[in-house]
Amino acid sequence: MSITLPALTSGASESFKVSGKYSAPVRRPIEPVGRSFLAHAARTLRGHTWSDYEKLQAEKNVKVVEENPDDDIGDEDQDEELLSHDPREWKTADLYAVLGLSKLRHRATEDQIRRAHRKQVLKHHPDKKSASGGLEQDGFFKIIQKAYEIMLDSSKRAQFDSVDSHADVLPPTPKTEYDFFEAWGPVFESEARFSKKQPVPLLGTMDSTKEEVDKFYTFWGKFDSWKTFEFKDEDVPDDTANRDHKRYVERKNIANRKKLKQEDNKRVIDLVERAYSEDPRIKKFKEDAKKEKERKKWEREAGSRQAAEEAAAKKAAEEAAAKKAAEEASLLKQDSKKAKEAAKAAKKKQKRAIRGSVKEVGYFGEEAKSADIEADLELLVEKLNETQLATVSAKVTNASADAVKSSFTDVISELANEGKVDRSYFKYFK
Amino acid sequence: MSTVLGISFGNTSSSIALSTKDGKVDVIANPDGDRAIPSVLSYVGEDEYHGAQAKSQLIRNPKNTIVNFRDFVGKKYDEVDISASKLGSPAIKSANGSISYEIQRGSTTESLTVEEVTKRHFKKLKEAAEDYTGKKVEGVVIAVPTNYTEEQKAELSKVLDASGLKSLQVINEPSAALLAHLSAKEDRSLEDKVYVVADFGGIRSDVAVIAVRGGIMTILSTSHKLGLGGDKLDDVLAEYFAKEFEKKYKANPRNNARSLAKLKSESIVVKKTLSNVQTSTCSIESLAEGIDFHTSINRLRYEVTARQVLSEMSSFLEEAVKKSGLETIDIDEVLLVGGTSHTPKLAADISFIFPETTVVTSPALDSKALNPSELIARGAALQASLIEGFDESEIKESLQPIVVNTQHLVKPIGIKDSEGNFVTLLHAETAFPIKKTLEVTNGDSDAVSVELFEGERTVKETVIEPEQDSDDSEDEEEEPEIKRTAVYVSGNKLAELALKDLKPNAKLEIIINISNDGVLNISARELKQGSVAVKGQVSSSS
Numbered sequence: 001m002s003i004t005l006p007a008l009t010s011g012a013s014e015s016f017k018v019s020g021k022y023s024a025p026v027r028r029p030i031e032p033v034g035r036s037f038l039a040h041a042a043r044t045l046r047g048h049t050w051s052d053y054e055k056l057q058a059e060k061n062v063k064v065v066e067e068n069p070d071d072d073i074g075d076e077d078q079d080e081e082l083l084s085h086d087p088r089e090w091k092t093a094d095l096y097a098v099l100g101l102s103k104l105r106h107r108a109t110e111d112q113i114r115r116a117h118r119k120q121v122l123k124h125h126p127d128k129k130s131a132s133g134g135l136e137q138d139g140f141f142k143i144i145q146k147a148y149e150i151m152l153d154s155s156k157r158a159q160f161d162s163v164d165s166h167a168d169v170l171p172p173t174p175k176t177e178y179d180f181f182e183a184w185g186p187v188f189e190s191e192a193r194f195s196k197k198q199p200v201p202l203l204g205t206m207d208s209t210k211e212e213v214d215k216f217y218t219f220w221g222k223f224d225s226w227k228t229f230e231f232k233d234e235d236v237p238d239d240t241a242n243r244d245h246k247r248y249v250e251r252k253n254i255a256n257r258k259k260l261k262q263e264d265n266k267r268v269i270d271l272v273e274r275a276y277s278e279d280p281r282i283k284k285f286k287e288d289a290k291k292e293k294e295r296k297k298w299e300r301e302a303g304s305r306q307a308a309e310e311a312a313a314k315k316a317a318e319e320a321a322a323k324k325a326a327e328e329a330s331l332l333k334q335d336s337k338k339a340k341e342a343a344k345a346a347k348k349k350q351k352r353a354i355r356g357s358v359k360e361v362g363y364f365g366e367e368a369k370s371a372d373i374e375a376d377l378e379l380l381v382e383k384l385n386e387t388q389l390a391t392v393s394a395k396v397t398n399a400s401a402d403a404v405k406s407s408f409t410d411v412i413s414e415l416a417n418e419g420k421v422d423r424s425y426f427k428y429f430k
Numbered sequence: 431m432s433t434v435l436g437i438s439f440g441n442t443s444s445s446i447a448l449s450t451k452d453g454k455v456d457v458i459a460n461p462d463g464d465r466a467i468p469s470v471l472s473y474v475g476e477d478e479y480h481g482a483q484a485k486s487q488l489i490r491n492p493k494n495t496i497v498n499f500r501d502f503v504g505k506k507y508d509e510v511d512i513s514a515s516k517l518g519s520p521a522i523k524s525a526n527g528s529i530s531y532e533i534q535r536g537s538t539t540e541s542l543t544v545e546e547v548t549k550r551h552f553k554k555l556k557e558a559a560e561d562y563t564g565k566k567v568e569g570v571v572i573a574v575p576t577n578y579t580e581e582q583k584a585e586l587s588k589v590l591d592a593s594g595l596k597s598l599q600v601i602n603e604p605s606a607a608l609l610a611h612l613s614a615k616e617d618r619s620l621e622d623k624v625y626v627v628a629d630f631g632g633i634r635s636d637v638a639v640i641a642v643r644g645g646i647m648t649i650l651s652t653s654h655k656l657g658l659g660g661d662k663l664d665d666v667l668a669e670y671f672a673k674e675f676e677k678k679y680k681a682n683p684r685n686n687a688r689s690l691a692k693l694k695s696e697s698i699v700v701k702k703t704l705s706n707v708q709t710s711t712c713s714i715e716s717l718a719e720g721i722d723f724h725t726s727i728n729r730l731r732y733e734v735t736a737r738q739v740l741s742e743m744s745s746f747l748e749e750a751v752k753k754s755g756l757e758t759i760d761i762d763e764v765l766l767v768g769g770t771s772h773t774p775k776l777a778a779d780i781s782f783i784f785p786e787t788t789v790v791t792s793p794a795l796d797s798k799a800l801n802p803s804e805l806i807a808r809g810a811a812l813q814a815s816l817i818e819g820f821d822e823s824e825i826k827e828s829l830q831p832i833v834v835n836t837q838h839l840v841k842p843i844g845i846k847d848s849e850g851n852f853v854t855l856l857h858a859e860t861a862f863p864i865k866k867t868l869e870v871t872n873g874d875s876d877a878v879s880v881e882l883f884e885g886e887r888t889v890k891e892t893v894i895e896p897e898q899d900s901d902d903s904e905d906e907e908e909e910p911e912i913k914r915t916a917v918y919v920s921g922n923k924l925a926e927l928a929l930k931d932l933k934p935n936a937k938l939e940i941i942i943n944i945s946n947d948g949v950l951n952i953s954a955r956e957l958k959q960g961s962v963a964v965k966g967q968v969s970s971s972s
């Protein structure tokens with residue numbers, strides 16, 4: 001069943017009338033497989049020679065479905081100064097910026113360089129400029145082609161990278177305030193790419209171990225760079241007439257390269273030394289080492305110190321004990337002194353009671369013999385011990401004459417029997 | 431039989447295929463009889479094992495068995511997720527940052543770069559093909575995922591050349607699969623359709639949305655999910671068996687690597703069996719503590735166990751369609767690719783995402799569908815036979831941006847019929863140049879107009895009343911279903927042609943073509959001797 005067209009509305013006189021444009025198409029890659037594709041390819045290529053410009057045009061604004069983080073590669077714009085750079089002086093142009101790679105620089109891969117170059121060609125091709133009515137200016141295009149040539153030749157690229165000061169990361173200004181790691185980390189990261197030996201140990205962090213830090217400074221102390229300075233050469237005249245001059249320039253170039261290389265080596269050494277002197281980890285390690293030394297020493301002396309301590313403790317304990325003993329002794333002494341005094345007093349009292357007892361009883365009625373009696377009692381009290389004194393004195397106090405007399409007679413006999421006194425010494429109590 | 435080979439090179443398995451004289455394609459079995467040849471190499475003493483024999487070494491000799499290396503080719507160690515190698519020999523970082531493996535051979539340790547491993551794998555594939563045909567392989571077309579980088583493709587071509595297989599062309603996997611599908615039936619490639627090619631493999635899933643216009647394929651979007659694939663299904667099944675074993679014997683089979691490898695290996699077999707039949711046995715000798723394990727599982731139990739993973743797969747597909755800026759109602763056909771696409775439940779889940787009008791092609795739903803494990807190799811073989819006659823420079827020329835990067839229509843272009851409906855002549859995403867012819871009629875009018883429009887997409891919603899007299903319709907009111915369809919209506923008018931003095935019900939022919947540089951030519955005429963065509967040009971806004 002075929003489709004029926006609508007009847008022509010009256011009034012339409014022309015047989016064809018355009019009323020609009022169809023939406024702008026989008027460029028996409030088609031899948032290069034199958035018969036239909038091969039027919040398409042044959043049609044596209046048959047009898048057709050495409051200019052480079054057309055070919056590059058076909059790579060522009062293509063909608064790709066796989067995310068490619070590199071899609072904007074080479075998209076940056078060059079500034080006026082660069083665009084009007086004298087192509088004869090191309091060596092002094094920033095060749096990465098020329099290709100729109102001023103951010104990536106030495107990190108750009110070959111593929112990225114190719115892609116960026118394609119974009120610059122599309123943007124700056126003289127065909128395009130003259131087509132859009134611009135001046136016939138192909139100076140910058142020449143620099144683009146030169147930059148591309150250098151960047152795809154690995155040894156020439158290395159020569160350019162050696163002197164690419166735009167890529168340098170400068171060390172922090174001395175005597176300003178900065179974080180050591182934030183300021184120096186990128187400096188070494190940047191210098192690292194010139195090392196012949198890879199991988200290169202990087203600065204690390206405050207938490208890096210001493211081994212890591214030591215490894216870092218040892219490596220950088222012996223830094224061996226592949227930097228080379230041909231790019232700074234003065235152009236050698238290709239004028240064969242003046243051989244001497246040519247040779248002179250060549251020699252001068254070689255000498256100059258050597259000089260620049262030495263200067264650069266010195267520069268790296270200075271960087272490393274400065275970083276070392278500012279490195280908070282080095283300070284920390286030194287302090288740590290000092291503390292460690294002290295600790296070791298302290299440990300080493302621990303034995304004798306313990307003995308001394310023990311001796312001191314012992315001495316102190318002994319002293320304390322001695323002091324306590326002395327105190328106790330003195331206390332005891334005081335006590336006995338009092339007792340003695342008391343005893344003495346008691347003796348005195350008892351002696352007085354004994355002596356006084358005979359006077360109380362009127363010397364047994366024999367007052368005339370009172371001197372003899374007193375002399376005998378004197379002798380007696382001297383011989384009586386404490387107990388006897390107490391007993392005798394008690395017996396004779398307030399006692400009758402007879403009781404007093406017999407008490408004395410008894411105790412004298414007792415003493416004489418014990419052999420403590422000689423009876424003959426007594427005059428009254430014989 | 432052709433002497434150029436199509437290769438599908440997967441992380442899990444590889445296939446090789448050849449075109450036959452009558453335009454058919456044979457997928458070749460290797461000497462072990464496998465068509466899905468495991469991409470595995472294993473070293474035992476002096477011996478090298480490949481394919482299924484190597485894969486079985488994962489149980490006894492995992493450290494010397496290299497698996498899942500395809501995605502690593504041409505990549506640096508730091509750029510990839512090396513966990514894919516963990517079941518076998520671990521990928522290690524070489525001094526220059528590239529990826530390699532360390533293999534014990536006798537008393538010496540051999541270090542193999544991932545490229546060397548790939549080369550050895552290709553040599554085995556080459557031997558298998560030459561063993562089968564008795565002829566030398568002259569060249570190959572190999573298929574890789576769409577996110578293989580240019581560097582990876584270049585590296586892969588180098589490795590192919592080094593293994594003695596001349597690389598003719600590296601193509602995209604979904605395009606190869608779709609080419610095989612389109613070529614399987616005459617005229618299928620002439621139908622303008624939007625396809626979703628969904629590839630569920632072993633350790634990754636990939637989706638590409640591809641427009642086919644006049645036989646030309648254009649990828650509209652791609653999505654990748656690494657880590658989602660058949661391996662995950664094996665793992666859930668292995669865990670299911672481990673639990674059962676543990677419950678029965680109070681022994682844990684997860685404690686040692688060998689028991690785990692045995693579980694995994696048997697789970698793969700069980701999983702594949704359940705794609706074909708309703709129940710499968712599972713037997714593992716000496717699974718743990720010397721105990722043999724014999725059990726069985728049915729498909730339903732498996733599907734319940736694997737539900738989480740299977741639904742991850744179908745939601746990934748759904749997301750991928752969204753990413754292309756289209757809706758499921760804009761998709762004409764879903765082509766299921768990859769080993770895991772054999773899973774009946776996956777195919778069923780996917781067909782539920784799409785409206786009934788979307789065809790889902792999978793052997794689980796259509797017995798005539800091609801084997802999803804073989805589609806990519808078949809497509810590569812077809813492409814190989816198509817370019818066999820060209821020389822290297824001709825192929826290279828055809829792949830230039832000037833050929834490949836073409837302008838595409840953003841909106842469809844069509845005409846209005848007598849009822850005011852928009853009739854599509856050229857679909858959106860049609861690549862230039864293009865030519866299309868349509869036969870129409872004037873009905874009983876003696877003069878008609880051919881009005882050329884751009885189509886605008888609208889969504890038509892039709893309410894489908896729920897069936898009233900179903901037995902189980904309880905008190906809960908069933909939601910009326912709303913069916914959505916994408917319908918194009920006339921939008922921006924481009925041009926109008928007038929055809930006059932026609933006899934009733936005449937045959938009219940409309941020819942539209944857009945040249946490489948975007949000039950649209952339209953002409954209309956009555957199909958009779960001596961008729962003069964009315965024609966005109968339309969251009970694009972820029």
Ligand SMILES: Nc1ncnc2c1ncn2[C@@H]1O[C@H](COP(=O)(O)OP(=O)(O)OP(=O)(O)O)[C@@H](O)[C@H]1O
Binds near residue numbers: 634
């Ligand atoms: N009949 C089947 N039923 C279910 N799963 C299957 C079947 N056949 C193969 N598989 C599974 O398919 C997966 C392998 O699929 P395929 O060969 O497409 O992967 P690949 O492309 O090699 O790997 P990747 O996608 O990881 O790179 C494995 O997990 C395998 O177990």
Ligand SMILES: [Mg+2]
Binds near residue numbers: 632768
């Ligand atoms: Mg795959």
